[in-house]
Amino acid sequence: MSDFYQSGIITTLHQLGKPSLERIESELLGYVKTRPVALALPALYSEFEGPAMPGIVQELAKVKYLNEIVLVLDKASEKDFKRVREFMSPISTEVKIIHNDSKRINEIYETFARNGFNVGERGKGRSAWIAYGYILARARSDVIALHDCDIVTYSRELLARLCYPVVHPNLDYVFCKGYYSRVSSGLNGRVTRLLVTPLIKALEQLIGPHDFLAFLDSFRYPLSGEFCMITDLARVNRIPWDWGLEVGSLAEVHRNYSPRRVCQVDIAANYEHKHQILSADDASKGLMKMTVDICKSIFRTLASEGVVFSDGLFKSLLVSYLRQAEDTIIKYEADAAINGLKFDRHEEAMAVEAFTRAIAMATQVFMENPMTTPLIPNWNRVISAIPDIFEMLKMAVDEDNK
Amino acid sequence: MMDFLNLILDPLQEVFLKFKVFLPNLLAMLIILVLGIVLAKLVKAILVKSLIAINFDSWSDRMGFTTLMRKGDVWGKPSATLGAIIFWLMIILTLMIGLSALKIPAIDSLVTEVFNYIPRAFSAALILAIGYVLTGFVSQGILIAAVNSGYHYAKLIAEAIRTLLMVLILAMAMEQLQIAPSIVLAAFTIIFGGIVTALAISFGVGGIDAARRMIERESAGKSVEETKDDIDPL
Numbered sequence: 001m002s003d004f005y006q007s008g009i010i011t012t013l014h015q016l017g018k019p020s021l022e023r024i025e026s027e028l029l030g031y032v033k034t035r036p037v038a039l040a041l042p043a044l045y046s047e048f049e050g051p052a053m054p055g056i057v058q059e060l061a062k063v064k065y066l067n068e069i070v071l072v073l074d075k076a077s078e079k080d081f082k083r084v085r086e087f088m089s090p091i092s093t094e095v096k097i098i099h100n101d102s103k104r105i106n107e108i109y110e111t112f113a114r115n116g117f118n119v120g121e122r123g124k125g126r127s128a129w130i131a132y133g134y135i136l137a138r139a140r141s142d143v144i145a146l147h148d149c150d151i152v153t154y155s156r157e158l159l160a161r162l163c164y165p166v167v168h169p170n171l172d173y174v175f176c177k178g179y180y181s182r183v184s185s186g187l188n189g190r191v192t193r194l195l196v197t198p199l200i201k202a203l204e205q206l207i208g209p210h211d212f213l214a215f216l217d218s219f220r221y222p223l224s225g226e227f228c229m230i231t232d233l234a235r236v237n238r239i240p241w242d243w244g245l246e247v248g249s250l251a252e253v254h255r256n257y258s259p260r261r262v263c264q265v266d267i268a269a270n271y272e273h274k275h276q277i278l279s280a281d282d283a284s285k286g287l288m289k290m291t292v293d294i295c296k297s298i299f300r301t302l303a304s305e306g307v308v309f310s311d312g313l314f315k316s317l318l319v320s321y322l323r324q325a326e327d328t329i330i331k332y333e334a335d336a337a338i339n340g341l342k343f344d345r346h347e348e349a350m351a352v353e354a355f356t357r358a359i360a361m362a363t364q365v366f367m368e369n370p371m372t373t374p375l376i377p378n379w380n381r382v383i384s385a386i387p388d389i390f391e392m393l394k395m396a397v398d399e400d401n402k
Numbered sequence: 403m404m405d406f407l408n409l410i411l412d413p414l415q416e417v418f419l420k421f422k423v424f425l426p427n428l429l430a431m432l433i434i435l436v437l438g439i440v441l442a443k444l445v446k447a448i449l450v451k452s453l454i455a456i457n458f459d460s461w462s463d464r465m466g467f468t469t470l471m472r473k474g475d476v477w478g479k480p481s482a483t484l485g486a487i488i489f490w491l492m493i494i495l496t497l498m499i500g501l502s503a504l505k506i507p508a509i510d511s512l513v514t515e516v517f518n519y520i521p522r523a524f525s526a527a528l529i530l531a532i533g534y535v536l537t538g539f540v541s542q543g544i545l546i547a548a549v550n551s552g553y554h555y556a557k558l559i560a561e562a563i564r565t566l567l568m569v570l571i572l573a574m575a576m577e578q579l580q581i582a583p584s585i586v587l588a589a590f591t592i593i594f595g596g597i598v599t600a601l602a603i604s605f606g607v608g609g610i611d612a613a614r615r616m617i618e619r620e621s622a623g624k625s626v627e628e629t630k631d632d633i634d635p636l
Contacts, residue, residue, distance in 0.1 A: 107477045111468065114459050114479075388469040395472050 008218020011173070011263035013165060024160045028065040031167045036067035038141035038231075039093075039159070042127035043149035045076035048087055052150045052273070057090060059156040065163075066093040067141050070134055072127035074100045085401075096401055098130055104396035105130075111392065115385050119376050120241025124148075124225070128245070129376045132234035134397055136379055137390035143167055145228040147178075150274040158226065158267045165263050166228045174233055175253045177219060178226035178267035186342035187332055188272075192223045194348065195291055195355045196247070198324035199298070205320050207307055215254045216298075219264055222250060223294075226267060233257070238375040243290040244297030248375065251301040287351075288358050295362030296372060303370055314363040318356055325352040424504075431500040438496025446489040453481035466538055526578040533571030537564055569593060 004014050028037075039060075047053045060069070069091065073084055081099045088095045099105055100122065108130075112119045120126050128146060135141055145163050158178065165176040182189035200217045204210065216222055223246045236256055240248035253262060277286040303309060329348045336343035365372055382389055453459070462468045462480035476483060494516075502513045541564035548556035573590040577583055 104477050107479075110479065111463055114457075115463055116460075386463045388463070388466055391469055392472050396477075399475060 007220075009214055009259040010218045011260075012218075012220070013161075013176075013263055013265040015161075015266040015269070021157045021160060024157075024164055025063075025065060028160060028163060028167055031169060032065045032067065034169065035143055035167050036141045037065065037143045037145060037163055037167060037228075038135045039066050039069045040128060040131035040135065040144055040146040041069065041071045041149050042074070042124045042131065042146070043071055044074050045080045045084065047149045048080075048084055050150070050274075052152050052154065053087070056149060056151065056154045057088060059154055060159075061090045061092065063093065063156050063159060068135070068138070069093050069095045070098065070131045071095060072098045072100060072131045074122055074127055076101055078102075081400075096134065096397055098127075098134060098397050099400050100127065100130075102396075102400050104400055108389075108393055108396050111386060111389065112382070117377055117382060117385070118374065120374050123241055123245075125239055125241035125245040125376065129239055129241070130393075132231075133379055133382075133390070133393055136231060136235060137394045142231055143228060144231055144234055146226065148225040148273060152272045153268065153270055155268065161265050161267045162226055162228045165265055166230060171263075172261060173263045174257050174261045175229045176227060176262075177221075177250075177264045178224050179219070179221035179264050180224065180266065180268040180271040182221075182271055183339075183341065184270075184272060186344075187336055189221070189223075190348075190351050191287055191290055191294070191355075192221055193332060194325055194328060194352050195358075196222055196294065198328050199295070199321050199359065201324045202317055202320035203298070203302070205324075206313060206316055207302070210302070210305070210307070212251065212254055212301055212305055215259055215262075216247070216250060218259070219250065221264075222246060229253075235379045238378045240293070240297055241374055241376050242297075243293035247294050248297045248301070251297070288354060291355050291358035292362045292365070295359050296366055299362065299366045300370060303366075309363075309366065309370075311367070314360075314367070317363070318360055321359060322352065322356055325355070427504045430503040434500040434503055435496055438492065438500065442489050442492035442496065445492060446485045449488055450481050450485040453484060458484075465535065467534075470534065522578055522580065526575040529571060529575045529578060533567070533574070537567040537571065540564075540567060566594075566597065 004016060006012055041056075043053065060066075069088075071084070071088065073081060076084065076099065081097065081102070084097060088097070109119060119129065131146070132144060135144055143163065143166050145159060145166075147159065147162070151158070162176060162178050165171050165173045182192075187193065197217075200213055204213050204217070207213075225246065227249075233253065233256065237249065237252040239245060239252065276290065282288065299309060326349075329345060329352065332348070333343050333345055335341075386392075459468075459480050468480050471478075471480060471483060478486070498513045498516055501509045541560045544563055545556055545560035548559050553559065569590070573586055576586045
């Protein structure tokens with residue numbers, strides 16, 4: 001990214017020129033003495049068998065400023081867990097693995113359930129939440145960074161740039177979201193390009209200027225899975241456990257902090273990860289499921305801030321979205337053309353049609369029950385109901401890691 | 403030849419006669435065991451269901467009993483664990499009653515000893531349970547009071563008092579169980595005495611100046627009050 005334009009109501013930290021990674025890392029090494037950083041990694045065992053995780057581990061082994069790494073391992077047997085421990089051994093930073101399928105961790109989830117907490121189904125949301133809990137329980141870090149474990153193009157520069165704005169004592173940011181371009185031979189990131197951005201524009205058109213929409217619109221890549229935050233935020237934030245995780249988390253950040261203390265940072269020149277299938281005919285999986293969950297999360301957040309949704313508004317929204325998305329396709333076609341990238345206009349239009357159907361489904365679900373979007377309660381509430389939960393969680397993880 | 407055969411058959415006959423006398427006892431024991439196991443299973447099932455119905459697990463989570471279990475690396479549900487404890491206690495009890503049905507003097511005395519020990523075990527368990535809850539309350543109260551008073555080491559003080567109280571309660575429980583009572587008493591006296599002596603010495607040596615200042619302030623306050631009294635009638 002060569003421009004330095006500040007768009008929206010949050011701060012954008014661009015990658016200008018070629019900043020030295022060594023300089024950033026050496027600065028971080030100084031800052032973390034007073035603001036230790038924990039890295040949370042929600043991972044599936046299958047990601048260790050693919051190309052992404054070996055590269056990530058190789059890079060993390062070179063990182064010196066991290067205080068602890070908390071890996072939440074899902075869909076793994078006892079043997080897989082042992083293999084992953086071995087796999088993570090080249091990393092010199094202390095690594096703790098939360099094995100989601102272990103007897104002890106399952107009992108922790110049972111404890112939540114019997115005390116009336118719905119922590120949702122397996123997935124990134126629940127894994128991220130339990131990682132926050134464990135980091136809070138240990139109380140050894142002031143900052144939490146999180147990134148996905150399916151990044152094929154991972155470099156430690158991504159982590160350094162992600163942590164820098166929150167760890168730097170003079171910058172005073174509480175939350176930092178990563179952004180990057182999703183370019184290979186063509187343009188990727190369909191859900192952000194063709195759903196979220198046009199949907200926000202359509203909503204702004206229909207309900208007028210709105211703080212949350214302006215906040216969401218400020219993010220260049222609102223669905224990126226990479227962010228860094230202070231631990232206090234992990235304590236007060238409620239997060240969705242479904243695909244609405246990213247948007248829902250941003251809604252909670254918006255609710256609890258001023259946009260002045262939120263920033264986004266360019267973390268990678270290119271980013272490649274596992275692609276989801278569109279699944280246009282089945283709304284229960286793939287990008288369609290993602291779309292429905294994201295829309296529900298946005299509608300619920302807006303409703304909680306006083307926006308009144310009606311059948312008429314939703315009907316207009318579908319038409320308005322379609323127009324916005326079609327305009328967007330034209331813009332991206334031109335962008336692809338000048339950069340010599342492949343661009344299948346028909347495929348993009350098909351995706352927009354599918355997204356329109358998904359929005360219609362989301363509006364229907366929302367009208368039937370506006371409370372359906374699941375949110376995992378924040379840790380402050382959990383502690384007030386189960387005062388010893390941190391101690392139990394710590395014991396479970398530590399025993400599993402012995 | 404007959405004499406020789408009698409030599410072999412007589413002991414066998416004797417064993418057979420003894421066994422005939424013993425057989426009803428054995429059958430009684432087996433029936434007691436079977437009935438006991440069935441009853442224990444029934445009681446366990448009813449108990450666990452009742453505990454779940456009254457939200458015992460959730461209550462245990464809040465009161466810290468679950469944490470206590472986890473510290474002992476027990477990762478079952480509190481209700482299921484309590485059910486299992488009661489089940490095994492009933493099995494032991496059944497076994498004791500069953501063995502006493504055999505009417506063997508050596509076993510009878512063992513059974514009597516076990517039954518005599520049960521009240522002690524029960525009171526030790528009660529001491530531990532009540533002590534654990536009380537320790538939690540006291541240390542929490544001290545923590546809140548110390549934090550409100552602005553003590554820097556509030557958590558350390560609360561943890562130290564919790565540990566001391568737990569040592570005291572553990573000693574009481576072990577004394578109740580009659581496990582090496584003289585050693586427990588001696589160890590407890592040495593540890594507690596040592597701590598109190600250490601505190602006394604550290605306060606005595608380190609707090610001379612503070613104590614002096616307090617006494618001086620106190621006496622200065624008194625003299626001011628006396629002066630006030632003198633002036634008041636004027």
